[in-house]
Amino acid sequence: MTLTNKFTLLLLLLLTGQTSFTFSQQKENLVINRQDIKDISAKNTVTVTHYEKDGKNYVYVGGFGNIDVFSLSENGQLTPVSNHELYKQKGPARGMVATNVLGNDFLFVANKYGNVIETFQIQKNGSIERVALTEDTEDTYLGVAITLQVVKMKNKSYLFIGGLEETPGLSCFAINKDGSLSHVQSMKDDEKIHTDGIIGMSTHKINGKTYLYTGGFQDNGISSFRVYDNGSFKNINNISDNKTDRYLTGTYPVCSVQLGEDHFVVVGHRHHKYYKRKGFIKNTDFTYHGDALTVFKIDNKGRLHQHSVLKDSDYTRLKGQTRIELVSQTDNEAVLAIGTRDDSSIQLCTLNKEGTLQPIHYLETGFSIYYGLDALQINNVPFLVAGSFRFDLGKVISYKVEKGSDHKNKNLKHVVSLKYKASATKEEIDNALKTFEDLKDKIPEITALEWGENDSMEGHSKGFTYCFTLTFNNASAREKYLFHPAHLDLVKTIGPIIEDVFVMDYWTEKQNKL
Template structure:
């Protein structure tokens, strides 16, 4: 029964090419694969060990799922590991090699702890250390982790949230244990209240750490020394003129040529229904945008440019920004959103200006579960849904200069073969459920279906054919991960002996002149 449900969902999701662009310089997303996870996806990261790439996904149920990933974006499940005391979610996942040993560092938000796992030869995990919060540190409700390697030592920086905001540094020992170095409690000057994003720049032999304060709406920068100790050097607060930092959320960066940039997004406080969760309630909503800051020679942040959300972009409720550097002149920036349920691709040029390339309505909300990586010559993104009913990890490949789909529609053809012992009443009910999707999912532009009557002998037992039309790739993604569609898969899957699906683009004849 479960195998048939898997066959149905795999087949329906199999041939999916996302191909449309907003500028002449095209970069689009092709969904490659998906695999089930123990829980929803809250955080995800990847790590290269030897010649293999591994993906680690953590969710609200206190589990970490491990997958291998090839250059075509194919995911293969390896193992599953439970966090300490069955808590979670796993946040701030970061992997790094320390003194010749590979480790995965995990923020266990629910347990107010940092867990350290050794990465074994096949990518699976073995817990080696647990760091619990104390009165001396600020890792309660831990959200974000960042490894910083200095000349003679490596350090783990930890950002907390809610009750005990602040920034802490721990020295990483060769056996994976963590030794406290310094903690700084949040105050009215620095932006460390709710650190959900951190990024490191190394400039002229100096190391700088940048943190985003979700609750106090701004960015701070710190000089990090060889000893692991740190000192605040720059602070930038939200305003309504040249930056968008209300609910500062994802923080990342890149170096292009001689220019160093910090790229910042925000999940605006207006998007939160739990208003008591927001400490500073006197915020001003002035739109959604991604802000770019330039780093000067002293490590200070200077407002540089913004990409403002409009009718050509999908930037509402940003929760993760990932950067893939293509060369020394430009980079591809992917913005994952919870409210738009999308991935927005942009180009960041050497001058630090963002321009939109294309966007994809994923059909599911992304929280912190977006990761960029390069496998051989392929540019890939891994994303997961924060929805509790959609326990899937999805891989995407970046396609450069894909053929345009302007003036075309997307056909999604589903052929069903019912089991021999299924009654006609149950078949009729299943067909009615399928045809009713048109009334439940507005993105289905047209649907038709019929009972096979071919006499050629090549139907291979398939009985019913459904043809769905979508006006664009957004519509198909929304349909595939829509709750009504997933409920259909759950209900009809056990009745099926087989399913066969094909997708293709074709000219939109309604646009053709007679």
């Protein structure tokens, strides 16, 4: 596009009131495409992380009671490797993080209600073996542990731990060669710092110095700390929520981004208004003034400075942010994925070098994301792995983030062909057909549903006898259908009498109604 054409387009946008347009939107049209779905042994998915070992990528999915291990192929296919019980069959597994320490590969897991930090050694095939337990004490604030952050210094690696204790604080442990943890320092929460309910942590290295950033879910703010080579740390500065231009009530995910020489911390929140449990929120004196992501710029001394805000709108899905993942970045721009519990979505945004967030695409996943979102790259291709907090949906799902069309002016056709077992009775088949047909009344995202019995005489039906065609307005509607309780109930109901199923999806132009 020439400079003249750019100014012409900008003038047109100003005249039509579309002043929110940015040229970066033309540069990248990223979409989220589902690649695979697998069952898990845990009761739900709470946390997801990954690790690359010997050129292979492994995904660790933690929930109540168990951790499931999968390998992840270069096209996003998940293959089960193993599953492992958490200490005392408790959990859920929170704040999982994998790293290499002195030549050994470890997975650290915060066992939320087991009140311990579990250390697992990662084996050659990606499976894990528990090698150490670090239990809570009155001085270490490991009770209801939620968030873990590995900080690597010149000669030692450290594990920082935060949680939701009644007497909260921040703790640092040195990671030993055998995976055991040695306590270095704990800092008790007070009225100044934001460490009451640490659900998000991240780090920056600036001019050779290391800084840690913590979000306080209960005390509604974010704090910065200087971390020293021996693992000790001190508070640098603190920023609290306000009722105008800051969105930190229920501070939740925290993500660090470096663009060139500029350092940013992007902070989300799951506002206290979204919690219904009596007594869970300590300070109920809050005002809801919307949902938003807040960007802080970091100075050369590691201090936080409020910089910009991306407010939720009809064109974004930011209600109840629980995870912010760095998908990809250059020196000038980063792509972030924001998982939301209350919007049940993954929102993609770009962060430019000026420190401004711009939404580019979202996918309504059909399930709420409760910390269970992880980003990784395989051969420079970005992927996301997510899971649901729902107890009726024991699944882990992989997605590819890629350039593509959002199909705004198209409908999505979802075609399902069924082959029933020879043992299925007419009554069972009729009941299955009725259950499938009734989905259109239970799932509003289905805009049309038609079905029929095979009438082809060509001899290529391969035994499939019934075909259903469902119509959706967009990809998000398909995801909502796929993970809707009514559809899951259908699968459970008719599964025992199904011999085979064949599914194809395709896009069609929307028909203009006269």
